[in-house]
Amino acid sequence: MSGTMDGRGVVFLGSPAFPDAARTALADTRLRTNLRRATTTIRDKRLQVTGELDDWEDLRAAGEAVKRRTLRHLDVHLLRLEESVTRAGGVVHWAADAAEANRIVTELVRATGGRDDETREVVKIKSMATQEIGLNEALAEAGIAAYETDLAELIVQLADDRPSHILVPAIHLGRAEIRDLFATEMARWGRPAPEGLTDDPAALAEAARLHLREKFLRAKVAVSGANFACADTGTVAVVESEGNGRMCLTLPETLITVMGIEKVLPSWRDLEVFLQLLPRSSTGERMNPYTSMWTGVTPGDGPRAFHLVLLDNGRSDTLADTVGRQALNCIRCSACLNVCPVYERTGGHAYGSVYPGPIGAVLTPQLVGVEHAASLPFASTLCGACYDACPVKINIPEVLTHLRAEVVEAKRAGRRLPSPEALAMKAATAVLVSPARLGYAQRAAALGGRALARRGRIGRLPGPFRGWSDSRDTPAPPTESFRTWWRKNREGEQG
């Protein structure tokens, strides 16, 4: 299930359009209960810890400003980062797309010395960028096993499933399901789960700890993502909650970091803003339990070799769009997912992309091209909860309507005959530009509506409105529109 990817790797091959995928998710009542409970809990925690900072709004504004400023001169900052990392003893690689990034990482793993069985496996820190490029699958094809060490990622990997949430990838699974997975699947990947494992969270965590410890101690190569990288010092930063990342970043001999080019920050000082914004927005914590930073290599301390792969994969195209580029501000905190009423009902799989929820609905179509994810910009009511929650103030509704227009234009350009929807919109404009025509249409609707209605309400409707009328009645249009009433009752008075 986790394997196939399409285009730049961001969308899953053969994924149904959002409305169809959502239907499957909506029918799963256990999923909906899990999602609702999890998102409500994180949402409340976030509100509590953001509310206790007087300068929260200033921090958001600062975060947005730094990101916007960085993106305007992204090339300059990236070159500085390359220089700083190189100076500190690291090696920088540039990858234009997913295939190139995978090739670079595979070759780097192969090139690490040692016996074959040592180099045929890597430990991984949870990373969206490596998911985006389908690195695990590419490594598997090259005969290299990649072990996820984040607890939730481990669960998803054992289940041969896809993550359903940016931060809580196993949000869609319950405790009992996780216990069963551990009991049946762990042995296949390494140390089996202890006998008589229960679904007590502490017992589950302990089983994962024992299982993972073996991997940490054996692995010679680790692969990570990056939350931030400072151009002035060449420092790369990863924040996490469990400490598994720290193990991966310090124990292996070779460390390979794959990072989207938008993650660069001009300077070390900028971290002060983001290290406050990120934990409070994502897990609702005041600080991340583990913040790891490294600058190149240090003899006798940590990895002996450090490689930084800078990944474009559609980001330069996104940057060229002056409205849509703000999606590159994203620090992957997942606050927008947790407040999104659509995500809350459907979960992440319905988005058919590595990036689910509101940010996925705007980032995915831009990374892969709107024609490859045409249903995503419409997977929102434009309620605006995401915009209010976003710590770097990405105006997601603005980008959604902008991308909707692009989808419509792309469809227009791609077909000789207009779609039924396009015809309807054109017809609506033709009626609405003229008050007289609107008046006719109102009288026709009143007549037609009364024919369909029972006790003032219309039940089932035909055609594209069937979905609507499956669960709601529609009021019958009144016999007299407002404008008619006005003409009869007020116009005389005003002369």
Added chain:
Amino acid sequence: MRIALFITCFNDTLFPDTGKAVVHLLERLGHTVEFPPSQTCCGQMHFNTGYRPEAMPLVAGFVRTFGGYDAVVTPSASCAGMVRDSHPVLADQYGDDQLRREVGELVPKVHEFTEFLTDVLGVTDVGAAFPHRVAYHPTCHSLRGLRLGDRPERLLRAVRGLELVDLERPDSCCGFGGTFAVKNADTSAAMLADKTGEVTSTGADVLCAADNSCLMHIGGGLSRQGSAVRTMHLAEILASTEGDPR
């Protein structure tokens, strides 16, 4: 002050009583309201569905119709939001200098109905009477689009006999979203089911809001379930008096 009513095409066609309520109330408060008959639609459906060029004649028409007034009042938070936030975007993208200027001048004069009462006319007690248990649903466009804040509640609390009850999760979207309810009907229905459950559990007789579109959606769900809760635009409650109850 020359006040124009922008009824919106949706209210004009389906909810004329809301427009009548606005007229009655403003007249009761001593103002004369004009209804420019050339008005039609703000273009929100086109804009939000991605049909921007098709919305342009409507933006131009809106400016032509309302350009000469001191204030334009509309009983629809979402249409007020469309004019305020998206007409400038459209004018920038497709309009000429003149349209851009005219849109820029008109936008600050367009007021959602509760904003108009509280901010422009400076009233919260409009002399209404409505002896019922009422729940207020802050629609997404009132809450996060226009940031109406507690203006609607302030107006409702001053109504004689009205008992205001709180919704659980008032800030959650009802799932309407214009064409979203048609394009993503199943997700919309799931959101609606939660919302109608929350409405029914308040024990309210009436659910009100500043957007008839969301009310039509929630009311349609309640009606399908056989619920007795009525949905009413807030203007109708404020227009209700002891002598002329609704």
